[in-house]
């Protein structure tokens with residue numbers, strides 16, 4: 001089906017190896033249905049696309065109806081259905097990008113791909129062009145996503161380069177003072193754990209686990225009047241208190257990194273530039289409310 005492809009540092013030279021990789025992803029999720037999206041991502045990385053054969057294999061192995069698998073694949077825009085390793089261009093049509101000529105870019109990309117309108121695949125199967133909702137890159141609009149690669153500050157003249165996945169990658173842009181959570185961004189490599197620890201990362205977690213009680217943590221967060229960064233501005237301490245007060249339930253913490261409100265993106269910079277602090281906060285909140293697991297939710301884009 002596909003040529004050699006790399007996934008997680010491994011190269012797959014034939015379909016048996018690719019199906020084995022999919023099966024390993026299922027094993028890692030105990031063949032549970034909740035691992036379906038992860039399994040499908042593995043399948044797409046291994047093959048470059050998803051076909052009826054692949055989806056049937058997944059459905060049979062997970063013992064779920066094929067309709068369930070198809071509903072997931074057709075719901076998420078970033079899954080590629082088809083038998084060729086096509087280049088997928090998602091051109092943002094959010095308001096910020098639209099104001100920055102994204103419509104013209106979309107038209108130019110469609111023209112050079114040889115298709116008449118977004119949503120189509122070129123006759124030779126090389127390109128699929130789609131419109132996308134906000135990509136969370138409004139500060140560097142107009143933006144596009146070509147396969148897994150984000151490109152920013154595009155113009156209609158970039159249409160050919162966009163189809164080749166070439167162009168300016170996004171950079172994390174920070175401004176304003178004082179910089180607290182954003183302090184290390186641009187100074188310290190995001191994944192340099194030692195450097196982040198030298199600046200105090202995980203000391204709050206240490207204090208939370210060994211020096212104070214969950215009740216004291218919640219009281220301090222309440223007193224700070226820290227709020228969520230979404231539109232509701234809900235008080236974090238109150239949210240944690242409600243979680244703590246919920247009795248006799250298995251609790252989870254979900255860190256919502258979904259960035260889908262045009263112009264109001266705010267979490268991407270933290271996750272990309274200071275990820276250990278995000279994880280530290282997640283663990284502290286889990287400890288405070290008595291959760292046993294934490295999840296970070298982010299869109300593929």
Ligand code: FES
Nearest residue numbers: 092094097135137
């Ligand atoms: S509107 Fe295009 S990235 Fe947000």
